[in-house]
Every structure is written in structure tokens, then in C-alpha cells.
Amino acid sequence: MRWYWPVPGLFLALVLYVLVVPGVWNQREQVRSEIPAGYIIPSKFSRILAFGHQGVLSDYLFLKTATFIGGRSSAGQPMTEEDWEYVVRSLDVITDLDPYFADPYVLATGLLAWEANKPQEANRLLQKGIDHREWDWRLSFYKGFNLFYFLQDYATAAEYIMKAAQMPGSSAYLATLGARLAYYGGQSRTALFFLQEMLEDASDPMMQQRLLKRRQALEHAVLIEDALDLFRTREGRTPELTELVESGLLDELPPDPYGGEWFIQPNGRVFSTSKFADMK
Amino acid sequence: MKAVLSLALITFKEGIRNRSLFGIALVALFLFGLNISVAGFFMRDIGKVTVDMNLSALTIAGLLLVFFVGINLMAKDIDRKTIHLVLSKPLSRAQYIWGKYLGIQFFVTVSLLLLAGCSSLTVLLLKSMYPAYFGGFSWLIFFVAVAFVLVKFWVLGAVVIFFSSLTTSSLITLIFSLGAYLAGVTIEEVVFYLKTEMAAQEQLISESLKNFIEAITWILPNFAAFDFSLEAAHGLALDSGRLLGVLSYGVLYSVILLLLASLIFSRREFN
Numbered sequence: 001m002r003w004y005w006p007v008p009g010l011f012l013a014l015v016l017y018v019l020v021v022p023g024v025w026n027q028r029e030q031v032r033s034e035i036p037a038g039y040i041i042p043s044k045f046s047r048i049l050a051f052g053h054q055g056v057l058s059d060y061l062f063l064k065t066a067t068f069i070g071g072r073s074s075a076g077q078p079m080t081e082e083d084w085e086y087v088v089r090s091l092d093v094i095t096d097l098d099p100y101f102a103d104p105y106v107l108a109t110g111l112l113a114w115e116a117n118k119p120q121e122a123n124r125l126l127q128k129g130i131d132h133r134e135w136d137w138r139l140s141f142y143k144g145f146n147l148f149y150f151l152q153d154y155a156t157a158a159e160y161i162m163k164a165a166q167m168p169g170s171s172a173y174l175a176t177l178g179a180r181l182a183y184y185g186g187q188s189r190t191a192l193f194f195l196q197e198m199l200e201d202a203s204d205p206m207m208q209q210r211l212l213k214r215r216q217a218l219e220h221a222v223l224i225e226d227a228l229d230l231f232r233t234r235e236g237r238t239p240e241l242t243e244l245v246e247s248g249l250l251d252e253l254p255p256d257p258y259g260g261e262w263f264i265q266p267n268g269r270v271f272s273t274s275k276f277a278d279m280k
Numbered sequence: 281m282k283a284v285l286s287l288a289l290i291t292f293k294e295g296i297r298n299r300s301l302f303g304i305a306l307v308a309l310f311l312f313g314l315n316i317s318v319a320g321f322f323m324r325d326i327g328k329v330t331v332d333m334n335l336s337a338l339t340i341a342g343l344l345l346v347f348f349v350g351i352n353l354m355a356k357d358i359d360r361k362t363i364h365l366v367l368s369k370p371l372s373r374a375q376y377i378w379g380k381y382l383g384i385q386f387f388v389t390v391s392l393l394l395l396a397g398c399s400s401l402t403v404l405l406l407k408s409m410y411p412a413y414f415g416g417f418s419w420l421i422f423f424v425a426v427a428f429v430l431v432k433f434w435v436l437g438a439v440v441i442f443f444s445s446l447t448t449s450s451l452i453t454l455i456f457s458l459g460a461y462l463a464g465v466t467i468e469e470v471v472f473y474l475k476t477e478m479a480a481q482e483q484l485i486s487e488s489l490k491n492f493i494e495a496i497t498w499i500l501p502n503f504a505a506f507d508f509s510l511e512a513a514h515g516l517a518l519d520s521g522r523l524l525g526v527l528s529y530g531v532l533y534s535v536i537l538l539l540l541a542s543l544i545f546s547r548r549e550f551n
Contacts, residue, residue: 044473052339052465055332055509063321100514102325133514135416207323 040089043096050097058097062104065090069111070206084116088125095128102136105129109142110207114214114276119150137167138197145194188221188270213257217276220254224262224270238264283371284379291353291383292390298352301391304344308395311337312402319406327414328513330406334399335425335509341395342388342433343461347454350384351440355450363550374542381441381538388433396426416515424523425512431530432506436461438534438541439501445541445548461503468504471497501533 040061041049050057065087072079079087091112094104105126112122126143133139144160147153164170195215199208224241227249231239241262244250253262260274295301315333319326357363366376403422407414436457443456471493505526511518 048466048469048473051462052504052507053336055328055513056336059318059322059329059332063318066321098328098510098513100510100516101328103323106323 040086040093043093046093047097054097058094058101058104061090061094061097062101062107065094065104066107066206073206073210079116084112084118087116088112088118088121091125095125099128099132102129102133105133105139105142107207109146110211113146113150115210119146122146123151135167135169137164137170140164140167141170141197149191149194188218188225192218192222214276216257217272220256221262221270221272223254224250225268228264228268228270238268283369284375284382287366287371287376287379288382288386291380292386295349295353295384295387296390298349300344300348304341304348304391305395307344308337308341309398311340312398315402316406319410322413324413326406326410327417330403330414331417331422331425331513332509334402335429335512338392338395338399338426338429339432342392342429343436345388345391346384346433346436346440347458350388350437351444351450351454351457353384353387354380354441354444355453358444358448358550359450361550373546373548377441377445377538377542377545381437384440385434385437388437389430392430392433399426418512418515421508421515421518422512424518425508428506428508428523428526431527432503435501435503435506435530435534438537439464442537442541445545460500464501464503466504467496467500468502502529505529 040046046057047054068083068090069079069087072083091104091108095101105128108122108125112125113119123143123146126139126146129136129139130143140160141164144157144164147160148157151157192215195211195218199211199215224244227244228239230249231244231247239247241253241264245252256262256272256274256276258272258274258276260272260276262270262272265271311333315330315337318333319329322329357366367373371379400422403417407417439460440453440457443453443460444450447453447456474489474493508518510516
């Protein structure tokens with residue numbers, strides 16, 4: 001059988017191709033992890049450039065943003081301030097393209113308020129959702145919670161939570177939540193109620209994993225706060241955290257899954273130096 | 281009338297014999313498949329993502345149908361000079377235009393309805409996979425949105441016919457129609473953006489620009505008006521007055537273009 005030159009040529013080219021491709025992908029991975037943050041076209045232009053496919057463009061940009069955050073966390077890199085600003089801008093564009101899209105609001109409240117320390121930005125985005133998704137009690141609930149827990153604006157918070165409680169489909173416990181919020185104040189237990197609701201919402205594994213980790217951190221904080229309360233009623237003073245173990249109220253200080261050190265805030269809430277975000 | 285219908289039927293048959301139909305169907309099926317695999321990446325609004333992707337896939341398939349098959353159906357006669365043969369039959373030039381239009385629309389409609397069937401199956405599958413995330417979804421609104429995708433292509437078909445009656449080559453028709461489509465689909469955003477800009481800085485905008493924008497809104501088809509994907513995606517209530525208004529807008533715009541095309545085509549010389 002006679003060999004034609006294209007056959008060995010093709011073979012050679014295929015071998016070279018197999019050698020080159022992984023390199024290209026590795027380089028891309030490297031490049032992507034080094035990119036400070038993407039540029040996002042402002043919505044007044046992207047609405048035009050979508051050529052009638054605004055819905056799909058918003059879906060795509062959402063996936064891109066979620067992948068960006070996921071990429072940072074799987075590469076073990078903390079999100080910088082610049083990264084968070086990119087996320088805020090992206091979520092803004094996504095919700096301009098389709099203001100009824102629920103997922104960006106869930107992402108905004110789950111990450112911007114909790115991890116980026118930007119509850120105001122989260123609430124600004126949530127308000128856009130509240131204005132459009134008039135039937136969705138969760139958005140008012142999230143906003144109310146952010147006001148309560150992060151911004152300590154109890155009066156406005158109660159307004160939003162009550163508004164959420166009156167909407168169809170809202171969880172039965174919402175109606176009594178206001179009272180419970182008032183009782184527990186800014187304690188970690190409040191956040192646990194809220195997280196449970198968020199967890200039911202999040203089907204995405206990346207989001208779920210983050211929320212589960214945070215729930216664990218909060219459960220540990222609640223454990224310490226309970227022991228702290230007990231100590232206070234017994235001894236009439238606020239102890240050092242180590243005293244809780246020494247007095248036998250805790251077997252040991254439960255670890256912060258984010259790797260921080262626990263401390264007692266002036267308002268009595270137990271918090272961690274990690275601020276419940278992966279340590280840099 | 282009979283002559284028009286038989287020409288339409290011939291055009292339709294010619295259309296469904298076109299090989300590129302398989303390619304277009306494959307593209308659409310690929311997009312539906314992509315939808316199924318991507319839906320799980322979203323948190324809550326899986327129904328919205330599904331509807332978005334299905335309607336966009338139908339629009340893309342429709343565009344390919346009109347631009348790759350529809351334009352050829354119209355232009356081939358002129359490109360290959362078989363128009364002389366057709367016009368030697370007892371058929372006026374105006375009848376030729378309407379017959380071709382109906383044939384192309386029949387072809388595009390049947391193809392898109394088949395794809396819409398596949399699309400509904402995709403939605404049905406995803407709806408059974410993620411029943412909790414299809415809260416606001418309504419089949420009725422989804423089908424209304426699909427129907428208006430069709431209306432959009434009836435108008436685009438008329439645009440194609442209009443440019444075919446003017447030009448001598450299918451490539452020029454393609455370029456003009458594609459230009460008209462891209463402008464038509466974005467014009468609404470541009471007009472409203474400029475209007476808000478104007479309101480913001482009143483004194484800076486000249487009277488002539490205002491008149492120009494006003495003129496554009498009369499000349500170009502506003503394809504964004506036929507877009508009900510936002511309503512379908514979130515199950516928002518539809519206003520019947522709006523549906524009727526948009527439908528009559530589409531029909532009237534097409535009829536005007538076709539009448540113009542008939543007039544131009546009747547006076548045209550072929551060599």
C-alpha cells in the first residue's frame with residue numbers, strides 16, 4: 001500500500017496538536033486568574049448590542065459573573081475590592097437587561113452583603129428587584145434582613161419584613177420573625193434563621209457550599225454566644241472567651257471554618273477576625 | 281389568485297428541498313440541547329433561562345431560514361434569469377411578488393412551527409426536571425411569544441422581498457435586509473436612549489436630529505415591538521390591546537412594503 005504524504009502529515013499535526021492544547025488551556029487558566037477583573041459594557045450599550053436577545057445576554061453575563069467568583073474561590077484567591085466592584089457592575093447590567101431575573105438578586109444578597117461588606121450595594125440592587133418582582137416576598141425579606149443585621153436600621157428593616165410577611169407564599173414564620181429579631185437583636189441566631197431561607201433557595205452547588213460553610217460558622221458563633229449568656233447570668237460580667245472553656249461551659253472553643261479568631265464585639269455579639277470570609 | 285397560490289406552493293416546495301434546512305435544524309437542536317445542559321447552573325430562575333434560550337434559538341433559526349433560504353428563493357429567478365420564463369406565464373409581476381412572498385412565509389412558518397414543537401418538548405423536559413423553578417411559567421404566554429416570533433419573520437420576509445425587487449443580486453439583498461434587521465431590532469433602544477438624553481440636556485440637541493429620529497421611527501420596522509420574551513420568561517400578564525396593536529403594525533408594515541415592491545417590480549427591466 002502506498003503512503004500518501006497527507007497521512008503522515010496529519011499524524012504529525014495531530015501529535016503536535018495534542019502536545020500544544022493542554023499548554024494553551026493552562027496558559028488561559030493562568031491568564032484568567034491574573035486578570036484583575038473583567039470590564040463590563042454599561043447597560044445602555046449592551047441593551048443595544050444584544051440585538052434583541054437581552055434575556056439570553058443577561059443569562060450569559062450572570063453565568064460569567066458566577067464563574068468569575070467561583071474561579072477566584074477554586075483558585076484559592078480572595079476577592080479584592082476591585083473584583084467586588086466588577087461583580088456589582090455586572091449585577092447592575094444584568095438586572096438592567098432583565099430586571100425580573102431573580103438569580104442576580106440572590107447572588108447580590110448572598111455575597112455582596114455577607115462577603116464583600118457592601119450591604120448598601122446589595123440593598124440598592126434588591127430595591128430594583130422589589131420594584132419589578134412585586135410578587136416575590138423574598139427580595140423584601142432579604143432587604144429587611146440586610147437593614148437589620150448589617151445596617152442596624154431596625155425601623156426600616158421591620159417595615160420590609162412585614163411587607164414580605166404579607167405577600168402570598170411567604171414562610172409562615174415571617175410574621176413572628178419581627179418579634180424574634182427584636183428579641184435576639186443583632187445576634188448570630190438571627191442570621192441563622194435567614195441563612196436557612198437562603199439555603200432553600202440556592203440550588204447552585206457553589207452557592208450552597210458557601211452558605212453551608214457560613215452556616216457552620218454561625219452555628220459555632222451561636223454556641224459561644226449561648227455560653228456567654230449563661231456566664232453573664234451566673235457571674236454578672238462579660239468573660240474572656242478562654243474563661244468559657246475554663247469554667248466548663250464549653251468543652252473547647254469551636255473553630256471558625258474561615259480560619260479566624262473569635263472575639264466579643266462591644267454589642268455582645270461573637271464575631272471572628274475572618275469576618276466570615278476566606279482569610280487572605 | 282389561483283396563480284398566486286400555485287406560485288406560493290412551488291416556492292414552498294423549492295424551499296423545503298433546500299439542503300441548508302438540515303443545517304439550520306441542527307443549529308436549533310444544538311441550542312435546545314445547550315439549554316438543557318446549562319439550565320442547572322442557575323439558582324432559581326431556571327424557567328426564565330429556558331424560555332429565553334428557546335425563544336432566542338427560534339429567532340436565530342428563523343433568521344437563518346430567511347437569510348439563507350428565503351433570499352435565495354426570491355433572488356434565484358433573477359440571478360439565473362429564469363424570471364423570463366416565469367413571467368412569460370399568465371402571471372402579472374405584482375402577482376409574482378405576492379406569490380413569492382406567500383411561498384417564503386409558508387415555508388418559514390412551517391419550518392418554525394416544527395422547531396417550536398421541539399422547543400416545547402425542551403421546555404416540557406426542563407419543567408419536569410425542575411418543577412419548583414418554573415413558578416411563573418405559563419404555556420399560553422410562551423406560545424403567544426412564539427407566535428410573535430413568527431410575525432416578526434413575516435415582516436422580515438416583506439423586507440427581503442422589497443429589497444429583492446430593487447436590487448439585481450442576492451448578495452446586495454442579503455446585505456440590505458441584514459442591515460434593516462439589525463437596525464430594526466436595535467432602533468427602539470437607541471430612540472429611547474436618545475430621548476432620555478435629550479430630556480436631560482434639552483438645549484444641546486438640535487431640531488434636525490429630533491426630526492431625523494422621528495423620521496427613522498416611521499421608516500424602519502421596530503422589530504423589538506414583536507419581542508414578548510420578557511413576558512414569557514416571567515409569566516407577566518399580556519395586554520390584549522398591545523398584542524392587537526403590534527399585530528396590526530406588523531401586518532400593515534408588510535403590506536405597504538409588498539405593495540411598494542409590486543410597484544417597483546412592475547416597472548423594472550430585466551436584461
